[in-house]
Amino acid sequence: MTTVATTTRVELLTGRSWTTVCDWERLVPGRGVAVLLPDGTQAAVFRDHADRLYAVANRDPFTGAYVLSRGLVGSTADGRVYVASPLLKQRFDLATGECLDDETVRIPVHTARLGDV
């Protein structure tokens, strides 16, 4: 989680290197984008209304489909920011990957940062 003020580029940590995602301004608050990682896996990157950046796996563990980037972002009464799967609506905490509707399920969380161009 990072707070930013300036226009910069979003990057994801993959192995020991950083993969470029897109310009920060490309992210719409409350929505996500899908990112293809060098090993063939996929990530979902989100920006919330407080301009915080999140990255989790794009795969919805309940259906196997790579769709979490297309879910809606929400927050719980105690302030946890989550994405709701667009398929069957299970919610995943964007900071921890924990599923809020089934504590036995957790999705991988990626390290994201904002780098200068």
Place this chain on the structure above:
Amino acid sequence: MTTSPMTTSKPTVVLVGYGMVGHRFLEALADSGAADRYRVVVLAEEPRHAYDRVALTSYFSGRSADDLLLAEEGFADRHGFEVHLSSPVASIDRDAKTVTTAAGHTVGYDTLVLATGSYPFVPPVDGKDAEGCFVYRTIEDLEAIEAYAATANVGAVVGGGLLGLEAAGALKGLGLETHVVEFAPRLMPVQVDEGGGEALRRTIEEMGVVVHTGVGTKTVVVEDGKARGMTFTDGSELETDLVIFSAGVRPRDQLARDCGLDVGERGGIAVDDFCKTSDENVFAIGECALAVDGRVYGLVAPGYEMAQAVAQQLADEACKPFTGADLSTKLKLLGVDVASFGDAFGTTEGSLDVVYSDSRSGIYKKLVVTADGALLGGILVGDAEAYSSLRPLAGTGNPLPVPAESLVLPAGSGAPVSLGSSALPDDAVVCNCHNVTKGQVRSAVTEHSCTTVPEVKKCTKAGTGCGSCIKLLSTIVTDELEASGVEVDKGLCPCFAHTRAELYEIVRVKRIATHRQLLAEHGRAPEGAEGCEVCKPTVGSIIASLAPELEASGHILDGEQAALQDTNDHFLANLQKNGSYSVVPRIPGGEITPEKLIVIGEVARDFGLYTKITGGQRIDLFGASVDQLPQIWSRLVAAGFESGHAYGKSLRTVKSCVGSTWCRYGVQDSVAMAIHLELRYRGLRSPHKLKSAVSGCARECAEARGKDFGVIATSNGWNLYVGGNGGATPRHADLLAQDLDDEQLIRLIDRFLMFYIRTADRLERTSTWLERIEGGLDHVRDVVVNDSLGICADLEALMANHVADYQDEWAATLADPDRMRRFVSFVNAPGVPDPSIRFTPERDQIKPDLVLLATEEELLAALDPDNALLETR
């Protein structure tokens, strides 16, 4: 055939009989994973694999013998079952533990399962074996009947039970003058009483089938070896050249008798609670078995239970004993609904009847109740809609929550009655996907302190499958909370304490055009909250409905609105299970030119899409990836198509019949009206989807009464019906006004739709809305016809604004680079196709490749390692 049991070390299970129950046994054994612990030999009498005997009659309506097969291809091979067709068993040697077939082959067994079924009972009358006499049991029987009927003019069925009436329908369909002869004084004597039989008789006679009840068959008159007629016990005669005997079935227990197994006095192989015969190595299941309660069950469901029980024992699993089965049935015979359940004949001491009978329309409903009003059972003929809600209540002992008479009276005579959640017994299944009962839902509230629907979903898994039970689920949760004195939160979601209707008024009056502002000024969430997946699309929809009044953009992908839309609206397409989308172009009224049909075909072919005709008279194209959507739509828009809004909570289609232009019965131009309505209301955002239809005459071919607003032509104009629904809770639409001219019709629909949009809850269809709002249909009629609230001018103005403001969302999206940016597979690799979206062939088209989605490893393994998708930086 292998003749020695010693070729394998595994114990051998021999199944004698390969009908529906035999097949269910094999399936259950395969499902249990125990199939490979046994050598399984199946000895079938018929020349084909197990088929759906219950649907036998559909053979005459075009289903081939292959269509009726139960097992998918390769089923037996895959599980190593050795199936021998045309191999009837002639004898069993229990000492040697072998069976011998009619052809003389002997197979040894460790466990023997008899599933020999039953045979049709043919009364011992003279001439019963003449040419032209048949029974109705196997595909071969049907083939023979079909061939013989080609030379026959008149056919008679002996037996007016379930199967007899099916046979009569088949003869009628083959073009024969058809008679049914029933010995009992009424049709279907096992399932219905006299009144029900009378209603059934009238409807069936109206179809042209001649019914003779209370007479027995004396002889079949034979000339030159062929059936020529029948004589009856009352002295009457009938000329007929084809006779079908369908006078009941008898268990096939001869094999068991011959080898000394216990059989019942009136037939049936005696079995214990676990379907074991008097020999511990021999089981009997299905129609050949005499269960511990002394009955032989001629229905398939109890047979399946027995099959399951034996398979579980072979798999060493805990097994539910079979002690008897519920004989409640609901079926459709010759197009007539017939249901009976519980104590249908009122045999309980002191039981009382509540009967509604309307001979004109062939409807008969009887409920059997106790003196203090508890439901014991019932019979429904002609309209069996209430069966599913009444059956679970029968025998529970609780008094009915409403007077029994209100449950048998036809809809529309007095206040509509539907049983609320309190009427359901605790063991009624609420969520079918996860088999969750009402009792489990209630205990989630009472014992696990769940106070919201999401908590109950998490606790019980109810509502997490298809989601069709969520409305019922929330009613139960609310009722339970109210009962325990908890104040129920009527708010839309954790972010808002207001209902959708209240938020609509706030947005309209205060002219708030963004979710952020509404959340900040009227939300209950802490400052800076995001909102949630419930309030975002709901508020997005309200803003879209009111866009012209708010002076907000009319395009749902503009500005903040884009961030509020569910994925379907966000990509203007329908998300499918593998992450691909489907595309539905608008085809107003279902009318389309050959040129446009060709364009759809070409687009589907060029993009490799799966095509299917929808129920709403349009064409759905499946399997498009996100990045293909703009390419597909450029072609469609260029050919004159526009968005069909299949993705939106908005107007879907206005279905139509062909109307007075072509149809000899049509009295109005239903197609022109349907197109006019579809173009008027297209793109209208509403609390839930809206469906409509226009029928050109009272025959109602467009099924308008199953729609949110349906129009049926009369010789004087149009009748408008509202609040209809298909889906999980079907409801016929109610008449709102009749004999309207075009202008009156449209004005009334304008008002009705806008009043619904203004007052309905989120995801509340017009049918539930109409039943929920205070005053129901009468109130809505008062408001939209009589203008009792003085708001009709406002409602009409809102609709006029919508119509003037309409634009095609797809054409507008293609024209705007900003809206187009979202249509990429990956933000960092826009040209690379999403590797998780793959398809496999099925019936000359594609289907999603779900194996690829099973684990991440599967997907990665399927990728070519030499062709890295991305270079590492």
